Amino acid sequence: MNNNLIEITGMTKVYGEDEAAVYALAGVDVQVVRGEFVAIMGPSGSGKSTLMNIVGCLDHPTEGAYMLDGRDVSQMSKNELADVRNEKLGFIFQSFNLLPRLSALSNVMLPMLYTADDVSDEDAEARAVASLTSVGLENRLHHRPNQLSGGQQQRVAIARALVNKPPLILADEPTGNLDSKSSVEIMDILHNLHKGGATIVMVTHEADIAAHAQRVICVKDGKILSDGSDGKNHCAGLHQ
Amino acid sequence: MKLRKIFRSAWEGLMLNKIRSFLTTLGVIIGVASVIVMLAVSAGAEAAIADQINALGANLIIVSPMRGVPGASRTLLLEDAYAIEEQVVGITGVSAEQSPAPQNIRAGGVDLEAIALIGTTADFPDVRDYAVAEGRYFTADEDDRKAKLVVLGAGIATDLFGAESALGQTITVGTTKLTVIGVMESKGIVSDVDYDGRIYLPLNLVLQKYMPVSTMRADAVRTIYLKAESQEQIPSIIAQTTALLAERHDVDAAKPDFTVQTQQDIIATQEATTAAFRDLLAWVAGVSLLVGGIGIMNIMLVSVTERTREIGLRQALGARQSNVLMQFLIEAIILSLVGGLVGVFIGVGGSYLFGSLGTMRTEIVPLSIPIAFGAAAVIGIFFGYYPATQAAKLDPIEALRRE
Numbered sequence A: 001m002n003n004n005l006i007e008i009t010g011m012t013k014v015y016g017e018d019e020a021a022v023y024a025l026a027g028v029d030v031q032v033v034r035g036e037f038v039a040i041m042g043p044s045g046s047g048k049s050t051l052m053n054i055v056g057c058l059d060h061p062t063e064g065a066y067m068l069d070g071r072d073v074s075q076m077s078k079n080e081l082a083d084v085r086n087e088k089l090g091f092i093f094q095s096f097n098l099l100p101r102l103s104a105l106s107n108v109m110l111p112m113l114y115t116a117d118d119v120s121d122e123d124a125e126a127r128a129v130a131s132l133t134s135v136g137l138e139n140r141l142h143h144r145p146n147q148l149s150g151g152q153q154q155r156v157a158i159a160r161a162l163v164n165k166p167p168l169i170l171a172d173e174p175t176g177n178l179d180s181k182s183s184v185e186i187m188d189i190l191h192n193l194h195k196g197g198a199t200i201v202m203v204t205h206e207a208d209i210a211a212h213a214q215r216v217i218c219v220k221d222g223k224i225l226s227d228g229s230d231g232k233n234h235c236a237g238l239h240q
Numbered sequence B: 001m002k003l004r005k006i007f008r009s010a011w012e013g014l015m016l017n018k019i020r021s022f023l024t025t026l027g028v029i030i031g032v033a034s035v036i037v038m039l040a041v042s043a044g045a046e047a048a049i050a051d052q053i054n055a056l057g058a059n060l061i062i063v064s065p066m067r068g069v070p071g072a073s074r075t076l077l078l079e080d081a082y083a084i085e086e087q088v089v090g091i092t093g094v095s096a097e098q099s100p101a102p103q104n105i106r107a108g109g110v111d112l113e114a115i116a117l118i119g120t121t122a123d124f125p126d127v128r129d130y131a132v133a134e135g136r137y138f139t140a141d142e143d144d145r146k147a148k149l150v151v152l153g154a155g156i157a158t159d160l161f162g163a164e165s166a167l168g169q170t171i172t173v174g175t176t177k178l179t180v181i182g183v184m185e186s187k188g189i190v191s192d193v194d195y196d197g198r199i200y201l202p203l204n205l206v207l208q209k210y211m212p213v214s215t216m217r218a219d220a221v222r223t224i225y226l227k228a229e230s231q232e233q234i235p236s237i238i239a240q241t242t243a244l245l246a247e248r249h250d251v252d253a254a255k256p257d258f259t260v261q262t263q264q265d266i267i268a269t270q271e272a273t274t275a276a277f278r279d280l281l282a283w284v285a286g287v288s289l290l291v292g293g294i295g296i297m298n299i300m301l302v303s304v305t306e307r308t309r310e311i312g313l314r315q316a317l318g319a320r321q322s323n324v325l326m327q328f329l330i331e332a333i334i335l336s337l338v339g340g341l342v343g344v345f346i347g348v349g350g351s352y353l354f355g356s357l358g359t360m361r362t363e364i365v366p367l368s369i370p371i372a373f374g375a376a377a378v379i380g381i382f383f384g385y386y387p388a389t390q391a392a393k394l395d396p397i398e399a400l401r402r403e
Helices: A050-055 A078-087 A102-115 A123-132 A150-160 A180-195 B001-017 B020-056 B078-088 B140-144 B154-160 B203-209 B231-249 B261-308 B308-316 B321-357 B368-393 B396-401
Strands: A005-016 A022-032 A037-041 A065-069 A089-092 A166-172 A199-203 A215-220 A223-225 B060-065 B090-096 B103-107 B112-119 B132-135 B148-151 B170-173 B176-184 B196-204 B225-227 B259-264
Touching: A005 A050, A022 A050, A022 A199, A022 A223, A022 B140, A037 A050, A037 B176, A050 A166, A050 A199, A050 B396, A078 A089, A078 B078, A078 B176, A078 B321, A089 A150, A089 B060, A089 B196, A102 A123, A102 A150, A102 B001, A102 B060, A123 A150, A166 A180, A166 B396, A180 B140, A180 B154, A223 B170, B001 B020, B001 B321, B020 B261, B020 B321, B020 B368, B060 B261, B078 B090, B078 B203, B078 B231, B090 B176, B112 B368, B140 B203, B148 B154, B148 B225, B154 B176, B203 B261, B231 B259, B259 B261, B261 B308, B368 B396
Parallel strands: A037 A199, A037 A215, A089 A166, A166 A199, B112 B196, B148 B176
Antiparallel strands: A005 A022, A005 A065, A215 A223, B060 B225, B060 B259, B090 B112, B090 B225, B103 B112, B103 B170, B132 B176, B148 B196, B170 B176
């Protein structure tokens, strides 16, 4: 079996047509090996969000192939993509995106609503409790988001991303809304996940957050400026 | 995704805003309840009318002058009644009636002004199913002799004599002194006629003493009632009577100067009136149900807009378009079904309540319950579908970006 979890070749994403066409991505090749912790950096408008959306199976590329976990997802239908997101991906958002009236436990149970095989209520709850325990929130199961700190809310979101045991974790500015202490907490959790074998792709514009990753991919003008395989961050100068 | 789970997340969605959900269902509650109450009220009105008309006497055939035909009120004669009685087969009795202008009555110290007089033949109590409570009615012989006798309506007897027996008393009607030989049973007001507030005299006496000779033939009658032996005889009796009177009046049977009607005809006419009334009420109620449905659509559209981020999140977590569609559709259906259920209870309860107040009769139409409830369900699906498709069509990237 191919050891690349993500294999993107010749990917372009074009918005608009003919003369008004804008190349958000102009021929991008990316491979991510299983177990890698990759950060994507780039100034706004660089195409990193577009890349993230395609990696996250929320959008189709205009051209190019995207193999995720051995399957070509670039031409899948919306419903197939929904199934792939549910099974293969765990999302962590900058603004947490928890449902405000649901408890931490119910929020973490959400992804199991949409799994192909019906998870019983007891199993779903047990899995959600285990997931929340893994991020240290076993004493906050029945708290609502507004009763939790920002860091705790993001930990609920991480528990939600992990609950279906997806092969790939996607984090979009995971510390963007957090103070530095909470940021450290969240990065520690991501580190531990990585140590446990998880594959993580994270978008950030903060160099010190990106420094947690093994590898930093730098995107500018829809192209990959540097792939950081040399272990250095060539993006640092782009964010001022 | 199992239906049970969709229902649960739809229910959670509704519980996010309990007051709004309640106000939204209110439209459906009012719609469903008013359909049931309005149908119960008009069914009650119909039943009341049918009961009143049936109370006039069973198997009754009514012959009266044709309205709108000039001079017709002078052509229906007492002799016609005698002829019907002799020649028409299948009848048990004939009662001709005439009512002159109301007269003042006096007995002892009591004066009653403008009391209705009815002149009848001797068969009146039998034909009209209207029994004598005390004493007796006059005989055909007494009618022929223009005997100065009177039978009082129950109310008049009480007004004149109170608790005392009216029998044998003498009362003055207009200028003529009459002897009371009977008091009718209390019957109340039927089809706007106050039976208890009238007095009953021999028809021949009325024709001679009380009818203004100048305007009316002295032997014209207002109505002839026939009592059929059985329901089955009625068509034959109508045919015989029509032919007989057409011949006697020398008119074309197709264009008579009289009408021959049955109770059923009158009930049918009345029912046509109340049916129009009922249809109007049902439409009004249906419109309020429709307005309730539009309310649901409105709220669901607002809800989809407000919860755009939630929809985007659910999509990111793996919700298919159909999952999102079903969640919002089922929210709308729950709103309308809960509204429908509460509406049924309020409608049934309200119908009983209106009925028990005594001013109007209500009869719950059993079919109205499934119809109203079903209409609520259909409205939920119909008006919930558009907002649900709007939700399902959202692009997850756009939806997640929305504040």
